[in-house]
Each structure stands twice: as structure tokens, then as C-alpha cells.
Amino acid sequence: MDLKDKLVSSFMAFENNVDIxxxxxxxxxxxxxxxxQKGFPSKKEEAWKYTSLNxxxxxxxxxxxxxxxxxxxxxVKKYFIHDIDTYKIVFIDGIYSSNLSETTHDGVDICxxxxxxxxxxxxxxxxxxxxxxxxxxESLTTLNTAFSREGAYIYIPKNKMPxxxxxxxxxxxxxxxxxMLQPRNLIIVEENAELQVIERHxxxxxxxxxxxxxxEIFAAKSAIIDYYKVQNDAATASLIDNTxxxxxxxxxxxVHTFSFGGKLTRNxxxxxxxxxxxxxxxxxxxxxxxxxxxxxxxxxxxxxxNCESHQDYKGIYGENSTGVFNGKIIVDKIAQKTNAFxxxxxxxxxxxxxxxxxxxxxxxxxxxxxxxxxxxxxxDEDAMFYLQSRGIPEKEARALLMYAFANNVLESVRIxxxxxxxxxxxxxxxxxxxxxxx
Amino acid sequence: xLKINDLHASVEDKEILxxxxxxxxxxxxxxIMGPNGSGKSTLAAVIAGKEEFKVxxxxxxLDGEDLEDDAPEERAHKGVFLSFQYPVxxxxxxxxxxxxxxxxxxxxxxxxxxxxxNQMLKMIRExxxxxxxxxxxxxxxxNEGFSxxxxxxxEIFQMAMLEPKLAILxxxxxxxxxxxxxxxxxxxxxxxSKDNAVIVITHYQRLLEYIVPDFVHVLHNGKxxxxxxxxxxxELEAKGYDWIKQEATV
Numbered sequence: 247m248d249l250k251d252k253l254v255s256s257f258m259a260f261e262n263n264v265d266i267x268x269x270x271x272x273x274x275x276x277x278x279x280x281x282x283q284k285g286f287p288s289k290k291e292e293a294w295k296y297t298s299l300n301x302x303x304x305x306x307x308x309x310x311x312x313x314x315x316x317x318x319x320x321x322v323k324k325y326f327i328h329d330i331d332t333y334k335i336v337f338i339d340g341i342y343s344s345n346l347s348e349t350t351h352d353g354v355d356i357c358x359x360x361x362x363x364x365x366x367x368x369x370x371x372x373x374x375x376x377x378x379x380x381x382x383x384e385s386l387t388t389l390n391t392a393f394s395r396e397g398a399y400i401y402i403p404k405n406k407m408p409x410x411x412x413x414x415x416x417x418x419x420x421x422x423x424x425x426m427l428q429p430r431n432l433i434i435v436e437e438n439a440e441l442q443v444i445e446r447h448x449x450x451x452x453x454x455x456x457x458x459x460x461x462e463i464f465a466a467k468s469a470i471i472d473y474y475k476v477q478n479d480a481a482t483a484s485l486i487d488n489t490x491x492x493x494x495x496x497x498x499x500x501v502h503t504f505s506f507g508g509k510l511t512r513n514x515x516x517x518x519x520x521x522x523x524x525x526x527x528x529x530x531x532x533x534x535x536x537x538x539x540x541x542x543x544x545x546x547x548x549x550x551x552n553c554e555s556h557q558d559y560k561g562i563y564g565e566n567s568t569g570v571f572n573g574k575i576i577v578d579k580i581a582q583k584t585n586a587f588x589x590x591x592x593x594x595x596x597x598x599x600x601x602x603x604x605x606x607x608x609x610x611x612x613x614x615x616x617x618x619x620x621x622x623x624x625x626d627e628d629a630m631f632y633l634q635s636r637g638i639p640e641k642e643a644r645a646l647l648m649y650a651f652a653n654n655v656l657e658s659v660r661i662x663x664x665x666x667x668x669x670x671x672x673x674x675x676x677x678x679x680x681x682x683x684x
Numbered sequence: 685x686l687k688i689n690d691l692h693a694s695v696e697d698k699e700i701l702x703x704x705x706x707x708x709x710x711x712x713x714x715x716i717m718g719p720n721g722s723g724k725s726t727l728a729a730v731i732a733g734k735e736e737f738k739v740x741x742x743x744x745x746l747d748g749e750d751l752e753d754d755a756p757e758e759r760a761h762k763g764v765f766l767s768f769q770y771p772v773x774x775x776x777x778x779x780x781x782x783x784x785x786x787x788x789x790x791x792x793x794x795x796x797x798x799x800x801x802n803q804m805l806k807m808i809r810e811x812x813x814x815x816x817x818x819x820x821x822x823x824x825x826x827n828e829g830f831s832x833x834x835x836x837x838x839e840i841f842q843m844a845m846l847e848p849k850l851a852i853l854x855x856x857x858x859x860x861x862x863x864x865x866x867x868x869x870x871x872x873x874x875x876x877s878k879d880n881a882v883i884v885i886t887h888y889q890r891l892l893e894y895i896v897p898d899f900v901h902v903l904h905n906g907k908x909x910x911x912x913x914x915x916x917x918x919e920l921e922a923k924g925y926d927w928i929k930q931e932a933t934v
Binding site: 626627628629631632633634635636637638639640642643646647649650652653654656657 | 729732733735756759770786789790825846
């Protein structure tokens with residue numbers, strides 16, 4: 247049985263475990279119909295031209311883990327930003343781990359999607375926000391919607407800011423031969439409120455893991471959100487990340503994506519600007535080797551006037567790795583005075599590495615500033631010579647230049663401990679010890 | 685210390701150095717002058733080991749050792765330093781961290797432990813003072829947003845930190861105002877000793893008023909066509925390079 251059939255037939259088993267009389271279940275059923283009709287995207291579709299899900303579909307993934315698994319904090323501490331205190335929403339094989347988590351209801355809600363989807367006190371919020379910005383059409387998003395049950399739920403009321411950042415971490419233990427996970431997150435930041443989130447998916451096993459994640463984010467007027475995605479997963483772990491962001495006037499939303507590992511990673515990052523004078527920022531550093539594959543698909547839809555968007559993605563591709571950047575910007579006819587910037591720079595450090603980069607601009611307004619630039623190159627030989635002439639060996643010199651290349655993106659990370667961690671990951675990824683933490 | 689024998693070098697089959705002979709002893713300052721395109725910067729880059737240039741004949745010998753097979757960093761470890769005409773910007777890496785890496789990599793190559801942090805900081809402080817470099821400057825990203833003068837001063841600061849045997853200053857005077865020129869030259873003079881040597885590459889005589897050479901060589905079409913004492917630089921300043929070119933073609 248192929249994966250699609252298995253998922254479709256698993257839906258009935260899933261229904262035995264959820265309240266099918268709840269209004270959310272109508273949403274799930276509708277979503278299942280869409281997925282059943284469309285199935286997995288194929289390379290024939292323009293948006294999936296360079297990313298094939300074929301081999302993943304041949305794997306016999308478990309859809310539901312058979313048992314609850316536990317992990318000791320000391321064994322997984324290194325996957326958290328443990329230098330500072332954080333709220334933690336942690337899942338092990340898709341199941342909430344109260345042991346590893348630190349949630350709160352103290353003025354803000356930092357807790358579980360399963361609670362939000364079932365408890366009466368959250369119903370009003372769920373009615374207004376659940377599945378309201380996520381696509382009802384894109385097949386993998388609807389697949390996630392159909393199975394939506396667990397994930398992170400964050401609600402920050404007007405003028406509030408949680409005392410510390412929130413970490414959302416998904417662990418896979420390998421107790422299943424192969425496991426498919428479908429976390430569903432809902433994040434609402436009300437007027438003039440603030441939030442910082444770090445999201446990570448971490449497989450602790452060499453067994454296959456496939457995560458199809460959907461995150462809906464709502465930034466109300468003047469809200470500020472910093473969202474960091476750390477993707478440094480095992481060589482047998484694949485991630486399809488679907489993030490949808492609905493922004494209102496004067497809000498700021500920044501999403502940083504650090505892609506250093508995993509087998510196949512697809513980031514669908516979608517911004518919808520429903521208001522004026524706001525800013526959407528997407529930045530990414532991708533450093534790949536082996537046969538890793540990362541595909542960044544971004545969308546910014548400028549719906550109203552006087553807004554900005556900034557995109558800056560840097561990629562370093564070695565060995566047989568492949569990368570994709572597809573940045574779509576839509577500027578509606580009434581969205582005058584839009585400033586949209588997009589930059590994608592890549593360095594290929596191996597003859598066998600590949601990058602496909604494509605800006606896609608659809609501009610219907612006439613008074614806008616849109617700029618885009620893609621570059622693909624090698625490391626600057628003059629710069630290499632400069633560093634080597636100071637006694638720095640070739641490998642270390644390369645690492646320094648690659649770090650300098652990615653630096654623009656790192657500069658805007660606003661959690662210093664996270665920045666330090668990312669720097670360490672980069673040094674590790676580049677295989678160097680420079681005698682200082684980058 | 686340095687002996688260059690009949691050195692020929694080319695880039696993409698175009699011959700740029702055409703039989704250079706030069707001997708530099710410890711304690712000496714040599715100036716290499718010449719018109720644009722004469723091969724001055726190429727000579728500097730070839731001594732420092734830039735791979736883009738192919739040595740087709742002859743060799744560069746440092747303390748009796750042929751440098752032919754040495755990568756640029758190995759030459760640096762042996763005491764060669766090249767001050768760049770256009771230093772490269774390295775965002776995100778501070779001057780201090782860069783120097784730590786450079787010094788400790790050199791020490792590693794010599795089988796030494798890393799320099800203790802307090803000793804490193806003391807050295808950085810002293811050398812920065814000598815070159816009138818503000819402490820704040822040291823935490824800035826290397827060369828990023830530096831003015832022309834700051835970049836050159838930073839090059840000499842690196843030279844001071846690395847304490848090379850042979851320092852080659854490639855057009856260090858270009859883009860410097862008179863005050864910056866004086867600071868840079870004073871720095872070089874303070875670093876001069878009987879054990880090291882300096883090669884100053886310059887188009888103009890101006891820098892040589894501050895860093896006084898023992899020998900002046902004129903390069904033309906990839907060859908040293910004239911050598912003399914410091915008065916040769918003045919002659920060149922007064923008469924230009926045309927007479928050299930004519931003499932060379934006769």
C-alpha cells in the first residue's frame with residue numbers, strides 16, 4: 247500500500263480518537279477530501295519541480311506511534327537553548343512530554359494544541375483562528391489539517407510579552423521502524439504583544455522520520471514576532487514545513503531558518519500582509535553536504551499599501567547536496583508604496599552540488615520598489631589568499647569566508663544565546679575550530 | 685635572507701615577471717618602484733605564494749629554502765608577510781578574533797600551544813597603542829566599513845602582531861593622507877630590526893621619505909632594470925619613469 251492510501255485509510259482510525267462532533271472535525275473531514283483527491287505533489291507541478299517526494303512515499307511509515315516514549319532531560323539537553331531559561335513545549339514521537347516541557351497560563355497561554363482543540367474555554371479562539379490562514383487547497387497542508395490534533399498553542403493577549411522565549415521541540419526516538427509526524431501549531435499574538443519562538447525537529451535515530459508540519463501565525467496590530475527554525479536533523483529525517491503568517495498593520499514578523507542538516511527539507515513560508523505599515527522579514531542560512539536537499543519556497547503577498555518585505559537567504563552547498571530557492575512576491579494593484587527586497591546568494595563548494603534559484607515577482611501596482619538578486623559563485627580567491635597569507639590554513643580560511651558570507655543573516659538574531667549556538671553549529675558544520683566561537 | 689633567482693611568472697600564459705634577480709639581507713629595506721603594470725604587485729604576490737601565478741622558471745629562496753611548494757599559509761609560518769593594497773572585508777569576524785586565529789595557527793604549525801589569552805590581549809593592546817589604534821576598533825569586523833587609511837593601518841597592525849621576518853608592503857601608501865602615512869611609516873620603522881627585512885613596493889617616492897630604503901630597484905616589463913641607493917627614488921620622482929623605459933629599450 248502506498249503512503250497516500252495508508253494515510254487515507256488511517257483517517258478512520260484517527261477518528262476513533264478525536265471528538266467527531268466538534269466543529270473542528272468538519273474542517274478535518276473537508277481537508278481529508280482535498281488530500282484524497284490531490285495526493286502527494288509530484289515533480290510535474292511547478293512548485294515541486296526540484297523536490298521529489300517519490301522515495302519517501304515508498305517507505306512504510308507508521309502514522310501513529312504504538313507507545314508513549316520517554317527521554318531524560320540530560321540526554322537531550324544539548325538540543326535546547328539551555329544557557330537561558332525558556333518555556334518549552336516538547337513532543338516525543340508526536341506525543342506531548344510533560345516531563346520535558348514547561349508551559350504556562352500565567353497571563354499568556356503557552357500550551358498544547360490538543361487542549362485548545364478540545365477544551366471549551368479555547369473554543370472562541372479556535373473558531374476565529376484555526377485553519378484560517380493555512381491553505382485549504384495545498385495538499386500537504388490539508389493532509390496535516392486532516393490529522394491535526396497535537397502541537398503547540400500559543401496565545402499572547404494584548405500588550406503582553408512572555409518572560410522568556412518559547413522552544414517548540416519535536417523528538418523522534420526510533421522506536422518505530424519509520425514514523426510520520428504531523429504537528430500542528432497555532433500562534434496568536436494580539437495587539438502590541440510580543441513573542442520569540444525557537445522551533446526544532448530532532449531525530450535521535452537512524453530510522454526514517456517524515457514530519458509534515460503546519461504552523462499558523464497571527465500577528466495583530468503592532469505585534470512583534472521573532473521566529474527561529476533550527477533544522478539540523480539526522481540524515482534519515484525529512485521535514486516539510488508549512489508556515490502561514492497573517493499580519494496586521496504596523497506588525498513586525500521575522501522568520502529565520504537555519505538549515506544545516508536532514509535528508510530532505512522543504513520550507514513553505516507564506517506571508518499575507520493584511521494591513522498597512524508592516525514589515526515581513528525572512529532570512530535563512532543553508533549549509534549542506536552529503537546528499538542533503540533543502541528547498542525554500544517563500545511567498546509574500548502584499549495586499550495593502552505602504553508595507554515592506556525583506557528576504558535574505560544565503561546558501562553554501564558542498565558534496566552532492568542540492569538546494570532550491572523560489573521566492574514569490576505578489577503586489578496587489580492597491581498595494582502602492584510597497585518596498586519588497588529579495589536576495590539569494592549561493593556558494594557552491596563542490597562540482598557536484600546544485601542550486602536552483604528563482605525569483606517570481608507578480609507586481610500589479612505601479613508605485614512600488616521591488617528588487618531581487620540571485621548569485622551563485624565560488625569563494626573569492628583573492629580573499630582566500632588574503633587569509634592564507636596571514637598564516638590561516640586553507641580549510642580554516644574557507645570557513646571564515648563562509649561565515650562572513652552568512653553573517654548578514656546572523657546579525658539579526660535577537661537571542662544572543664541562540665546566535666552563539668548557531669555560530670557553534672556553523673563551525674561544526676564547516677569542520678573547523680578557529681580558537682574562538684564564531 | 686631572501687634570494688630571488690631569475691624568476692619568471694605568468695598568469696593565463698601571459699608572462700608578467702621576466703627574470704627577476706634580487707637579494708635582500710636581514711636588516712635591510714628595499715624599495716621596488718616602477719610604472720603601472722610593471723609587475724610590482726605580481727612580484728609581491730608570487731613571493732607570498734598566490735596560486736593564480738605560475739612560476740615558469742627560477743625560484744624564491746628564504747633562508748636557504750626554496751619556497752616553491754609552500755602554500756601561502758606555510759610561507760606565512762616561515763615569516764613572510766604581505767601587506768595588501770586592497771585588504772579584504774570579513775564581516776562578523778572581529779580584528780581581535782582574526783588575530784587570535786592567525787597567531788595560533790602559526791603557533792600550531794610550529795608545534796606550539798595556543799598563546800595564553802592574557803598574553804594575547806597584552807600584545808594586542810601594546811601593538812594597537814604603537815599604531816595609535818583605538819581599542820574600539822579592535823572589536824569591529826575585520827576591514828568592514830574601514831576607511832582606506834584604517835585598512836592600511838590595520839595591515840601594519842597585523843604585521844606588528846605576526847612579527848614577520850620579511851615584510852612586503854604593497855602600495856601601502858596609496859589612499860593615505862599625510863597623517864595616516866606618518867603613523868603607518870612610524871609603525872614600520874619601529875618594527876624594523878637587524879633580524880628582519882622590509883620590501884616597500886610603491887609608485888611614488890613619498891612613502892620613502894618616511895621609510896628610508898637602503899636600496900631602490902626599478903621594475904619595468906617584469907624585470908629589474910635599474911638599482912641604486914635612496915637617491916634613485918628622488919631621481920625617479922623628478923624625471924618620471926620615461927627615461928627608464930627608454931634606457932631599458934636601448
